[in-house]
Amino acid sequence: MPNATESAPAARSERIPTTLRLLTLLEEIVRLGRPVKPSDLSGTTDLPKPTLHRLFQTLEAEGYLQREPDGRSYSVGRRAREMAVATLSTQRVRTARLAIMRALAKDVGETCNFAIPDRESMVYLDRVETDWPLRVQFSVGTHVPLHCTAAGKLYLATLSDVRLDSYLRNANLDAKTPHTLTTPDALRAEIEKVRAQGFAVDNEEFLEGVIAFAVPLRDKNGRMPATIAFQGPTQRLSIEAGYTHLPRLKRAAEELSALL
Template identity: 55%
Template sequence: MANMDTPDRETQIPTNLRLLLILEEVAKRGVAIKPSDLIDSLGLAKPTIHRLLQTAEAEGFLQRDLDGRSYGPGPRLRELAVNTVSSEHLRTARLAILRRVADEIGETCNLSIPDREGMIYLDRVETKWPLRIQLPIGTQVPFHCTASGKMYLSTLRRSNLDGFLSANKLKPYTESTVTDFDELRSEIKLISQNGYSTDDEEFMPGMSAIAVPVMDKNGRLVATLSVHAPTQRQDVGGLKKFLGLLQEGSSNLSNLLD
């Protein structure tokens, strides 16, 4: 492979395209990325990379990771991603899939995406039952005690999961919330093996939920598809019976990303 870190390579990339290529690379990697990785992959000079990273950070498109050296998506880049996947024609197709799942199960169906501090509800179709749990679009919920959040944590590399656990106090939302790091690690390992996650009154008393991942073509989690219900109507065991339907819906949502 030719060495791309040359003046010739840099002059081939238009100035107004360089920052976009950096943002694309950060989004594509799916993990925080070091400047040296960008130099290797894009072939831009070290001073150019550092200058563009500083600009992107100052404008909120990128932000420093916990190690202080790597960069991940910032609030403006995450907002851009949300607005992109919320475009009208994509949302129409997405809601049709959610509606079918919600109608088949008879409970509220949600599509959530990971943000830096928790999972955000991107779309939902409400149950027709008058007794329902209100979690509006845009609501952010914690990672460690929700079905969607634990599903996301199960896809992290061990080092990133350990970083999350060491940097965050596991707040008890209910008597059932897991707040022990080792116990949560064990559950997350099981989730990774099973391919689905549950919430048995861990986030809200009287609420049960189940979630499956929505993957992109590279096999990375981009969202979660979940269903939640009052426990007096559906407990976790009851929701597990619809796992096949959720997985089918997840596959259909993944196909929209192609």
């Protein structure tokens, strides 16, 4: 029978309001940034295992967590992702972000995109269009593929080797243009290049006649919650010219990361 000292942490944790326990649990899962089992948190939350299982089930039922294919692990669910997007879109944060993006677009002379990963694609959370009449127009909220966009390839570069291999085995690497990388080996080699250099290039892989450069934003844990990119038509922006804008793009990424 446990003594009073042994049962004290569990007793204290059980006195925490259920709502706060749910938020604390979700915060820890997001901090870890990977699928977790209830048992993975038993040593960091002071919650009894039955309570952990019950809280996980509650978060799953409400859409804040979703169960992984193994049936035992959980990852962030739809409602938690929507909350993250809404947080990044709050007016004060967005005002500062758009100011940075407008300065970048002015200096580079091309459209700038702020994108975040959303399951099997990247979604544009913000865009600042160039003043040139010749431009590629996408609306905020547009989803773009992972395998043929600069932002998407940056996200793929953050995956573990196991998850990247799974993606390459199962994803539909359909050709958007004659330049799209459509084989697992070719895309894997490209991802390794992205990992090594710290930025990604879309060389007419998503839209023929359009190139893009993207760099990651980093949070305090070193993870990539979003990307910043510029894109333009090849009639006006060459690959060689794009490389000259990389220092300015990286500076914008540092400023945007400071807002996270």
